[in-house]
Amino acid sequence: MAKAKPKTPVAVMMGSDADWKTMSGAVAQLRDFGVACDVQIMSAHRTPDSVADYVESAPRRGVRVFVVGAGAAAHLAGVVAAHTSLPVIGVPLDATSLQGMDALLATVQMPSGVPVATVAIGGAANAGILAVQILAVSDAGLASALKRFKKALARKVEARNAKLQEQL
């Protein structure tokens, strides 16, 4: 009998292999929190049927949140949102001479009723953290890990401030 694949609460999708250099930042954050993810290259325009099949079958694989990056006419996150009622986080990517402004507008300007939670251009790491925050609503272990993460962020700023004070 074929071994069942482990459940992956996060699906990370991107439109092109060119997007991986940025989207790997989301995967790195998820791994830091011990959150398993499935990673796929799929295109809203070039493989629309695969996108629909993958998104609609995702709940059966344990997916609870989508993190979706695309550049240029970045419709992938919006198309994913059209096929699911799970939360979708969009990452606009800098892939053209418009330096990500095209992708930002395409990702963020969703019609009423079909939201995509859009992070900054290239903000894949924040997308990973936001996915963890969504999962942490019903996972006490992840909620504690996030508290430790935020405390560590605060300590870094305090250390930088202390260093500056010494120089003044």
Ligand code: RP5
């Ligand atoms: C988008 O167009 C992709 O997300 C990528 O950022 C951009 C360019 O894709 P390729 O033509 O390099 O595959 O769909």
